[in-house]
Amino acid sequence: MRIKPKPQPRRRVRPASWPSTPAAPVSTTQVAPEFAGSLDGIGRTGTHPLTRLDENQRLWAYEQRIKDAFARIVPTLKSIAARVPDAGFEDWAQAEARRTLGFELPESLLADAWVAGLDRRALFAHATFETVRAMSDDYFTTDPLDDRGQSDEFRRFLLDCGFHAMNVTPCSDGRLAHAIRYVLRLPMGAVQRRANAGALFDVEEALGRWSAVELGRFREGVPNTADAPTRYLKVVVYHYSSRDPEHHGCAAHGSDTRQAAAAGRERLRAFREAVENSYCCGASIEGLLIGIDTDTDRLRLHLPDARGDADLDRFVDAGALHRETARLDPEAARALIRERVANPSGGGLAPAPGMQRLIARLIEHNISQLDYVRDYHNGHYTDIGHEERFIGVGMDFAEIHLRNLTYFSFLRTLEEGACNLDVGIKIFKQLNVEHGLPVPIVLRFEYSGQVPGARERAIERCERLAEAIAQRYPDLAEHGLLHTYWTVRDSQGNGRLEPVGGSLLGGRTA
């Protein structure tokens, strides 16, 4: 069961300008005894000296606000569906929707309710899409996670560490949808994200992305000139479940943690060799393999082996370092973390100095997140399985940073990316379809507003993809159990998303 309505909200929601009062954190002394073990020794009686409590509060307020908005959908529609569609029904229903959801429902659906009944599936899809739209507008207009504020500093730090770009591939799994902004505490904008099922990114696509970055350095000196001895960093993030490793690990790797890590290492190696062999003159990249425990957000960062690949058996564990440094002052804690990265326990190779600094910083970032999970989720998520609210397909959704909000598939065409979406549909069959609710799919393609015709082509791409999706899952589409919402965004305009059509609208609208 997925739809667990939270208590009705007390205030009127206006998604276009989300309220930002943070809710009070769960007291650390309220940790339920049965979860104590899951804290793995993470200090329970105080905040770690490196934890940024202010940021934790901001992130928690955001998480609550957005998830509450999604959680209000079912109770609201339930109460609307409970009323017989009498004379005053339409006005009342719209008022209800505005009051609790912050937007209206499609007039035609309400108007036709007295004849054929209320199309609850269409209403649910509409409400989900409008909530996504409000969340997205909020993100792009108010910068609620302070991504813009932090991007420049982190970019400079990356360059100092010897990396002119950082491109991260987490698994598509919704339990990693918050990997960048929460688990790793990285500002969007300073890093790129390319989610793929099993974190198995497309080497040719990655090679194209690498070329574009290198050309920018050569032609425009952005972010630095090509003669600077920095490298492109590719990060692969696999995941596992400490609570139920046999069932809640990565579906793409049969919940086998070692296989997930090995596949990530293999893909990083293939990408590095692709760059080295396709281009001469010492072209190469740097790779970093990271594992996340999706129950606690605890991070492990793999150390290099003698070949320069990630060693599957040697890694730095942020959870252990949290415990080890919890009672030190901030500087001593930082020093000990750096020491542990530079001289890994058990011996063996250490990363290069720039990589050491980056790893130490990611551990410090993750320490905040470990305290976040302890303070706001009792040290351990209760939704250890899938609880995504919608599927995102196409280009990366820069505005999505919440755990279990979105199952995401990075793909150009369904023909190439069907394996990614099939997994998502399977998940949503259990989450939604089994309960009579449709699978809401948001499509997204970005375009460069400076390239003639690019917006039009992005819209055509949405149209084509939506058609391919409807053809691939005809049983769902024909019964209103799958709905698509088409959005495009000007990547250079830094503006809002633009809805351009969808299955509820009978096709394209722009």
Place this chain on the structure above:
Amino acid sequence: MRIKPKPQPRRRVRPASWPSTPAAPVSTTQVAPEFAGSLDGIGRTGTHPLTRLDENQRLWAYEQRIKDAFARIVPTLKSIAARVPDAGFEDWAQAEARRTLGFELPESLLADAWVAGLDRRALFAHATFETVRAMSDDYFTTDPLDDRGQSDEFRRFLLDCGFHAMNVTPCSDGRLAHAIRYVLRLPMGAVQRRANAGALFDVEEALGRWSAVELGRFREGVPNTADAPTRYLKVVVYHYSSRDPEHHGCAAHGSDTRQAAAAGRERLRAFREAVENSYCCGASIEGLLIGIDTDTDRLRLHLPDARGDADLDRFVDAGALHRETARLDPEAARALIRERVANPSGGGLAPAPGMQRLIARLIEHNISQLDYVRDYHNGHYTDIGHEERFIGVGMDFAEIHLRNLTYFSFLRTLEEGACNLDVGIKIFKQLNVEHGLPVPIVLRFEYSGQVPGARERAIERCERLAEAIAQRYPDLAEHGLLHTYWTVRDSQGNGRLEPVGGSLLGGRTA
């Protein structure tokens, strides 16, 4: 009707080492009176001083040899199908196939013939695919058109004209399949080809290709360093029919010549603006719009307008220049061509000096082709409509250079390229399906043998595309009226094509 069997060949065919004796040309005095008008004043009593007769002979020998091989398929299968499958049937049929086609037929098809009859459709597809394979092997191992010999010189010439790359998009139409090597007389290897229906190339794909070339200049100084003031040249080739302009022009543009030219100009402009707006520092490209009369291979090269785009109404006509220079000595002919390009009749802007040299050279090249069509095709092709032998899908087929041999679709996925293939299927329904024969589709993806896993991914791409094709045309696929043959090729190995599977083989074999 398409299948017009030629007389049985006199010699045994061994496709792996094609015989190379050129056939005698049709005497120029044998021009049939009814075709005289089509020569448009091109000299009929002697070869133009700039025509390369040796090359014409080589190209004609090649055209005959390959087309004969395809033409032998139907008579051979017909004779095999005419015999009752008795005790000696299988051995005899294989001997017949070896003798006339140069390869054997699938044993299982022959062995099962006595039970369910001979599967003629499968035999036809098999024979077509084997003939493609033999042609391809021949091309890559013996360089029959002297592409390798001429590439270096033409690359140097291009650089001298101020172009470090030349990328040509002809229409997918099979009547332009010989555009590069015959009509324009360009060596493959020195130019890139990207065929698209209606010559409407994908701007984003072109932008990616442009970036890759520029990065090669920056990183490796190939073909020249990035500071050299040369440009990337993109050429669009539209087409029309002088004989039957209303019906045998470009299907993608409703046989409207002006619309075909305007669409090509528009796409060139969009590409140029895409480069200019995506990159700073004066990044740009050069564009050239070319029209080909598919009945005579006569070329028109458009001149620039005041904005630097192609002027639809002003062009240099290679046919007129053939006539005007036919009685001059070679040097005087060249000088007059250069003069006409530098000072276009009717006034108006002339191209930049480097472009003038290239256009003059392309006219000289086309003059050879005009004499070729006069000498070997009575000045005018008899197959003014479609007569393609198979459909090629995927990456460019470097080995295909014969008119009406292949309908070609450049595409990564059917989802993006379906419109290209739909046109091809429509053509082959008339050519083959109406006569009970299947549509033979050859898939091709190239890979870099230096990139780990790239070959495997190219094979997967074939598999995926074949599945998408079977799903899109189920009526054909299920009745054996559509067959696919999957091939990959190492783009850096310069080697042969590698067959990796196909519908006749029940899937993949590698």
